Amino acid sequence: MLNKIKEHYGFQTDSEFANHLGVQPQVLSNWKSRKTFDAELIYSKCKQLNPAWLLCQEGSMLNKKRAALEVHEEKTPYFLKKSIENLEKQLVRLQDTYQIIEESKDFFHKVIQETERQLHQQKKLLKES
Template sequence: MIVKADILGRLKLASNSTSDADLARFLGIAPATLSNWKSRGSLDYDLVFSKCEHLNLDWLLTGRGNMEKEPDQQQAGIQVQEKFPLKTDNLVDLQRIPLYNLEATAGLVSLFNDVDAIPISYISLPDLPACDGAVYVRGDSMYPLLKSGDIVLYKQVHDMQYGIFWGEMYLISANVDGDEFVTIKYIHKSDRENCVKLVSHNQHHEPKDIPISMIRALALVKASVRYNTIR
């Protein structure tokens, strides 16, 4: 299990920081931001990984292996990046992404709030952008782009007011009549004030405007995995 407080502890060790203030300076953030991460059990993985290019990310995430990257791992990472350059995402070559069962964690809100949530497995794929976790797709609202049983890998959004990129695909938890409704949708701008428009890929599902205040948890979908089997 990946514990984010432990990641900060290992980063503190690797950066030779003797205090939280030193670690905040190393990361280029305010001490209050670091304190907020600790209290919420959260991290900005993009920022952390950008400071750790010389570190073995498996060690940083789990404490296993050597602290420093092996020379051949460093060279392999450089060669892949040069061969397949991407413009927007910071790729992480040694991620170990936890796969969660939403039913077992009682929904997306509980999953994001539970720093001790236990994954059912881990996913390791080369050259992914930084991800916080992965869950199974349920329902057909994004069919045929996504189908029930696929896996989506996500990055949690903490700032719902300014952290939304219009037109992108999101994992969304909304409060509907007191119940948690979890879905995957494109988020578009709405003509209604203080609302967003949820748009499906499946043409049989109509777009729906909801107040942004109804959204209780939000994560940007970074990648998806599909199994094709012959029965």
């Protein structure tokens, strides 16, 4: 259940989720290992959740009426900053990966050329024998 909430709100790490809830990451870890949580706290911090789902896992996860009345949390400065941070990290990883691929391209081109040269040489030896 905690992972579903974390996923819905777009948190990448348990630490981010714990920060949003206002608890230490260790508290969240303890909840997960004990399969329990502070429902009142979560409900107060995650206002779109359906209390019946939170307490009994009945109905849909989101309370559509309450969600419609709330400010969209994904547009709050906290979520926007986290989204920007995550996108910046993703961009750096993609740029690093692209650089590795570009560098590897030259290496593989040389290996292909050498393999073609050896193949040609072996075919020539076969014809001569």
